[in-house]
Amino acid sequence: xxxxxxxxxxxxxxxxxxxxxxxxxxxxxxxxxxxxxxxxxxxxxxxxxxxxxxxxxxxxxxxxxxxxxxxxxxxxxxxxxxxxxxxxxxxxxxxxxxxxxxxxxxxxxxxxxxxxxxxxxxxxxxxxxxxxxxxxxxxxxxxxxxxxxxxxxxxxxxxxxxxxxxxxxxxxxxxxxxxxxxxxxxxxxxxxxxxxxxxxxxxxxxxxxxxxxxxxxxxxxxxxxxxxxxxxxxxxxxxxxxxxxxxxxxxxxxxxxxxxxxxxxxxxxxxxxxxxxxxxxxxxxxxxxxxxxxxxxxxxxxxxxxxxxxxxxxxxxxxxxxxxxxxxxxxxxxxxxxxxxxxxxxxxxxxxxxxxxxxxxxxxxxxxxxxxxxxxxxxxxxxxxxxxxxxxxxxxxxxxxxxxxxxxxxxxxxxxxxxxxxxxxxxxxxxxxxxxxxxxxxxxxxxxxxxxxxxxxxxxxxxxxxxxxxxxxxxxxxxxxxxxxxxxxxxxxxxxxxxxxxxxxxxxxxxxxxxxxxxxxxxxxxxxxxxxxxxxxxxxxxxxxxxxxxxxxxxxxxxxxxxxxxxxxxxxxxx
Numbered sequence: 002x003x004x005x006x007x008x009x010x011x012x013x014x015x016x017x018x019x020x021x022x023x024x025x026x027x028x029x030x031x032x033x034x035x036x037x038x039x040x041x042x043x044x045x046x047x048x049x050x051x052x053x054x055x056x057x058x059x060x061x062x063x064x065x066x067x068x069x070x071x072x073x074x075x076x077x078x079x080x081x082x083x084x085x086x087x088x089x090x091x092x093x094x095x096x097x098x099x100x101x102x103x104x105x106x107x108x109x110x111x112x113x114x115x116x117x118x119x120x121x122x123x124x125x126x127x128x129x130x131x132x133x134x135x136x137x138x139x140x141x142x143x144x145x146x147x148x149x150x151x152x153x154x155x156x157x158x159x160x161x162x163x164x165x166x167x168x169x170x171x172x173x174x175x176x177x178x179x180x181x182x183x184x185x186x187x188x189x190x191x192x193x194x195x196x197x198x199x200x201x202x203x204x205x206x207x208x209x210x211x212x213x214x215x216x217x218x219x220x221x222x223x224x225x226x227x228x229x230x231x232x233x234x235x236x237x238x239x240x241x242x243x244x245x246x247x248x249x250x251x252x253x254x255x256x257x258x259x260x261x262x263x264x265x266x267x268x269x270x271x272x273x274x275x276x277x278x279x280x281x282x283x284x285x286x287x288x289x290x291x292x293x294x295x296x297x298x299x300x301x302x303x304x305x306x307x308x309x310x311x312x313x314x315x316x317x318x319x320x321x322x323x324x325x326x327x328x329x330x331x332x333x334x335x336x337x338x339x340x341x342x343x344x345x346x347x348x349x350x351x352x353x354x355x356x357x358x359x360x361x362x363x364x365x366x367x368x369x370x371x372x373x374x375x376x377x378x379x380x381x382x383x384x385x386x387x388x389x390x391x392x393x394x395x396x397x398x399x400x401x402x403x404x405x406x407x408x409x410x411x412x413x414x415x416x417x418x419x420x421x422x423x424x425x426x427x428x429x430x431x432x433x434x435x436x437x438x439x440x441x442x443x444x445x446x447x448x449x450x451x452x453x454x455x456x457x458x459x460x461x462x463x464x465x466x467x468x469x470x471x472x473x474x475x476x477x478x479x480x481x482x483x484x485x486x487x488x489x490x491x492x493x494x495x496x497x498x499x500x501x502x503x504x505x506x507x508x509x510x511x512x513x514x515x516x517x518x519x520x521x522x523x524x525x526x527x528x529x530x531x532x533x534x535x536x537x538x539x540x541x542x543x544x545x546x547x548x549x550x551x552x553x554x555x556x557x558x559x560x561x562x563x564x565x566x567x568x569x570x571x572x573x574x575x576x
């Protein structure tokens with residue numbers, strides 16, 4: 002323990018304590034940041050993957066919907082006699098081509114297909130609606146092979162550069178013999194325009210690993226491996242690849258989720274974690290510093306006490322050697338110590354009496370009017386008893402009892418500066434509290450020539466409060482307003498209901514000189530007053546504490562001409 006009372010030992014111990022705390026905080030910071038980073042990474046990655054998966058599902062349905070729309074058109078056309086006649090050898094070749102082109106244009110226009118074509122059984126192009134193929138009809142060989150195998154033909158094809166189409170074909174058979182092929186070509190412009198609305202890259206790769214469709218035009222017809230090397234579709238650089246197979250077409254649909262969201266979440270998490278641990282570190286080192294300061298202060302105090310004790314001892318030895326009347330001086334010292342203790346006790350008692358005097362002065366400020374009312378009612382009671390008016394005397398005694406209860410409640414409110422009163426809240430009628438307050442304050446208001454008006458809308462308004470304490474709120478506000486209006490011939494005070502709902506808002510307004518804006522933050526402080534030499538300055542402070550006990554508030558509002566105090570109270574719950 003002695004080592005704790007030397008400055009160097011204390012500083013050495015606390016240096017080691019700070020070093021240990023710093024090491025522990027460093028470990029906690031690393032572990033906590035790593036854990037938070039992992040959680041943030043998993044959550045953000047899951048979010049990006051879910052978003053990409055949702056986009057993938059929607060766009061897959063869009064793509065399937067477009068192709069499904071045209072899948073049954075060639076088989077239906079192949080069964081039409083009008084189409085079969087196109088492959089009849091009875092008419093001239095020119096006539097057949099004219100009818101075939103007209104029919105192809107009609108079908109393409111009604112279905113919205115990119116093109117409709119008719120091929121003879123030997124592969125010769127009979128007619129096409131829009132002639133989008135150039136020299137070689139796209140996908141003709143695959144469609145003829147499928148028709149010979151008596152199945153629905155389907156294939157992808159490029160026309161005139163980068164224009165991509167998907168073709169459906171069906172054979173026209175009569176008497177078991179293949180007469181020709183009906184081909185419907187589907188374009189993907191509408192699909193790619195839909196994909197362009199997505200912020201994530203979307204593309205379709207064919208069976209050869211070539212990008213066939215995409216909302217990124219510069220990716221078209223490029224190998225998937227090139228895109229993977231640039232954008233990291235495997236998840237190791239910038240994007241996360243979510244893929245779905247489209248087996249009927251032999252395609253793979255890809256949606257790339259942007260990993261920048263994951264990086265942002267990771268950065269934010271690391272920053273937030275470091276900030277938290279930095280704050281914890283500051284608090285820990287602050288507490289350690291405070292403990293060290295206290296120990297050093299106790300050490301200095303003990304050192305000072307030891308020095309004083311040593312000086313007294315040395316002085317006593319000197320006096321013992323120098324003074325032959327040692328016993329007399331010891332008695333004088335004992336007597337001096339007794340006198341010191343007596344004076345100390347007197348000082349303590351005086352301090353207690355000063356505190357009681359302050360409380361009595363504060364209470365007298367608040368209970369002057371109740372005491373005056375008790376005196377008035379007592380006199381009236383004496384006269385009533387002399388006249389034999391028992392009912393009047395009984396009523397006065399009831400009022401005296403209420404005033405005594407009020408004085409008891411007033412003494413309790415003074416304690417609200419340091420602790421919350423235990424008085425329970427109940428349903429209180431605002432009008433009843435105002436009525437009691439007006440009984441006490443009206444004589445003072447009449448002497449000062451101040452009129453007090455109460456809003457009729459307050460009738461029936463119930464709040465959660467204490468009746469006596471709520472009356473005290475109004476008494477204090479009215480008393481301050483009357484003091485401010487002293488000397489005015491037109492002084493008036495108004496109590497208004499501003500709004501009613503779950504909370505009740507009341508305004509207590511006067512037309513006095515008001516309160517300077519720079520003093521608005523001090524008016525509710527204990528012992529603050531603008532009337533030099535008058536009042537204790539506790540009125541508004543008591544109002545503030547009572548309203549806090551009610552779960553409400555009191556606020557000084559800015560107003561032109563006079564002062565306005567807003568009271569906020571909880572509305573009483575209906576039974």
